[in-house]
Amino acid sequence: MSDPHIVIAAYNEERNIAEVIENLKSEGYTKIIVVDDGSSDNTYSIAKSQNISVLRHIINRGQGAALQTGMTYALKNGAEHIVHFDADGQHDPKEIKDLLLPLQLKRAQVALGSRFLKKQEVPFKRKLLLKGGIIAVWVLNGIRLSDTHNGFRAFTKEAAKKVLITEDKMEHASEILEKIQKYKIPYEEVPVTIKYTEETLKNGRKGQGQFDSVKILLKMIMKKVGV
Amino acid sequence: MEIIQILIVVFSLFALSRVFINIKDRNLEKLESIFWTLFWLATIFVAIFPTSVAIIAELLGVGRGVDLIIYGVIILLAYMIFRLYAKLENTEKRITKIVRTIAIKNENNLHK
Numbered sequence: 001m002s003d004p005h006i007v008i009a010a011y012n013e014e015r016n017i018a019e020v021i022e023n024l025k026s027e028g029y030t031k032i033i034v035v036d037d038g039s040s041d042n043t044y045s046i047a048k049s050q051n052i053s054v055l056r057h058i059i060n061r062g063q064g065a066a067l068q069t070g071m072t073y074a075l076k077n078g079a080e081h082i083v084h085f086d087a088d089g090q091h092d093p094k095e096i097k098d099l100l101l102p103l104q105l106k107r108a109q110v111a112l113g114s115r116f117l118k119k120q121e122v123p124f125k126r127k128l129l130l131k132g133g134i135i136a137v138w139v140l141n142g143i144r145l146s147d148t149h150n151g152f153r154a155f156t157k158e159a160a161k162k163v164l165i166t167e168d169k170m171e172h173a174s175e176i177l178e179k180i181q182k183y184k185i186p187y188e189e190v191p192v193t194i195k196y197t198e199e200t201l202k203n204g205r206k207g208q209g210q211f212d213s214v215k216i217l218l219k220m221i222m223k224k225v226g227v
Numbered sequence: 228m229e230i231i232q233i234l235i236v237v238f239s240l241f242a243l244s245r246v247f248i249n250i251k252d253r254n255l256e257k258l259e260s261i262f263w264t265l266f267w268l269a270t271i272f273v274a275i276f277p278t279s280v281a282i283i284a285e286l287l288g289v290g291r292g293v294d295l296i297i298y299g300v301i302i303l304l305a306y307m308i309f310r311l312y313a314k315l316e317n318t319e320k321r322i323t324k325i326v327r328t329i330a331i332k333n334e335n336n337l338h339k
Contacts, residue, residue: 035330055330061323069327073334168323 003031005079007070009063010087011037021050027093035066064172068165082160084153091152095192099154108188109159113152117191140224141178149173152192159185171216235274243267
């Protein structure tokens with residue numbers, strides 16, 4: 001099997017990025033692409049010193065934009081499989097092979113991580129927010145999933161070429177699902193664990209706060225009604 | 228002539244001069260140039276002959292001339308905000324495209 005390209009969008013992650021990369025390396029992954037989304041801290045130089053591909057957005061464009069930059073780069077470098085992986089250490093590198101399995105067995109072209117398929121404690125406030133997202137996606141896009149806003153995903157190159165992210169900010173999570181539906185790309189949900197630390201929970205700055213969720217929902221509705 | 232009429236005429240003349248400067252600098256498209264020139268000329272005309280709007284308002288079934296102007300301006304403003312929003316989104320997407328191209332190009336150059 002060919003080595004998957006792991007795309008990590010990183011914005012001011014100097015505290016976590018080195019460990020995240022090292023953990024991926026120790027699992028045997030070599031094709032790691034970090035997209036530094038215009039960080040103001042040392043994310044770029046720390047990632048660069050790890051001897052991997054590091055792309056740098058000269059100004060901050062948002063997580064969706066950074067992921068797409070990584071995907072475009074991976075496709076240009078002959079990627080067969082592309083994995084989205086979080087920069088803050090929320091995901092477990094050991095689970096990448098679980099995500100890739102349905103793709104390798106040709107059961108699906110996209111694998112979506114789901115934290116709710118696994119017996120895991122999700123903080124209540126987070127759960128409320130996520131369930132809201134699940135209902136919104138179900139109503140607006142007609143896809144019923146157990147977890148719609150999970151950043152742990154895997155794509156075959158065919159799927160990656162179709163799912164071109166144009167939403168620069170956090171709406172990309174819904175956009176990906178919308179494109180899966182639009183292009184009828186076969187997908188599968190895979191149980192994954194999300195590690196909640198104090199830091200990842202208070203990280204509202206990156207569009208995961210309650211207020212941003214409202215903004216994202218409004219934008220999704222506006223898009224649906226054709227504004 | 229009331230003071231307000233003079234103020235509107237003076238401001239419209241100023242706005243018209245700005246329009247002409249932008250036409251000279253080729254910042255406006257042909258259609259936009261025509262629209263804004265006519266818009267400010269019409270404003271001057273209405274300021275000097277307010278009764279002219281009253282006649283149109285009567286024809287359209289709006290009570291007062293001033294009401295007609297307010298309705299028209301609100302609709303125009305709403306449309307312009309929508310246009311600006313669409314344009315801004317488009318500009319944002321183009322910026323992302325540039326940033327992405329630079330990011331990929333720089334990384335490729337490092338590996339040459």
